[in-house]
């Protein structure tokens with residue numbers, strides 16, 4: 156991810172989907188925090204879904220940035236969930252003794268969505284086979 | 294032992310060099326060409342990208358590759374952050390089947406290294422897991438530090 160590249164933040168109902176991919180530079184990581192926090196306030200989001208499935212490496216700095224993001228987002232009333240961490244990255248962090256304390260971490264983006272109360276419901280329409288995402292009530 | 298040339302990774306089509314070793318890799322330890330200067334954020338990213346490609350070249354993937362790339366990332370950042378500038382070298386020892394990472398700077402050194410490696414250090418700037426983490430990840434880890442600078446060498450075995 157080059158320095159000039161902007162942060163991707165996709166609005167998803169009242170959540171923000173933030174996919175990270177490739178090499179995440181320190182500059183990009185810092186920009187991410189600023190951007191996400193601004194968007195939480197502007198768009199009144201209550202959830203931040205950070206998907207890590209495309210990230211090449213997570214090191215101590217990126218972990219501290221994610222922890223900082225989650226902490227600040229929480230103060231603004233938004234919950235942060237990390238998804239898609241590849242096993243080799245989890246193993247590396249574990250070996251290094253790096254804990255992502257205070258951040259919910261789930262396997263898949265689907266799990267992250269359901270952690271935000273968003274679940275899939277299948278249209279009961281006999282033949283259509285259409286699927287849609289629906290927001291669970293209450 | 295092949296030291297990776299600094300031109301490595303800047304070639305437009307690196308993939309086409311596989312499986313032959315790129316000519317730039319045949320540099321020697323004292324060859325200036327095999328030095329990667331570390332100063333900026335972009336240098337850290339470049340170092341990670343290069344070592345990642347080097348791992349790919351010898352078929353090091355998954356957790357084994359993560360260990361190497363993460364170590365480079367930690368050492369490069371420490372140089373950029375605490376010293377301002379320094380250099381790294383990456384070598385491929387195809388006889389012993391190991392990847393060698395060297396990080397060198399002429400900064401103020403790390404007076405409290407023992408405390409840091411004992412895990413008793415509370416970092417003000419980060420998690421304080423960089424050096425101790427690299428030592429855990431590497432198969433061989435050696436750090437020399439004095440008021441004249443810091444020299445870190447980390448080795449990773451592969452293919453076994």
Ligand SMILES: Nc1ncnc2c1ncn2[C@@H]1O[C@H](COP(=O)(O)OP(=O)(O)OP(=O)(O)O)[C@@H](O)[C@H]1O
Pocket residue numbers: 215216219367371372375376398400401402403409416417418419420421422423424425443
């Ligand atoms: N090359 C260096 N030159 C001088 N001081 C260094 C160097 N590398 C590390 N240090 C010092 O050693 C301390 C520990 O480094 P380490 O990488 O283990 O943790 P950190 O950088 O503080 O946090 P983290 O790497 O987890 O983000 C640093 O806080 C810094 O004071």
Ligand SMILES: [Mg+2]
Pocket residue numbers: 215367370371419423424
């Ligand atoms: Mg560090």
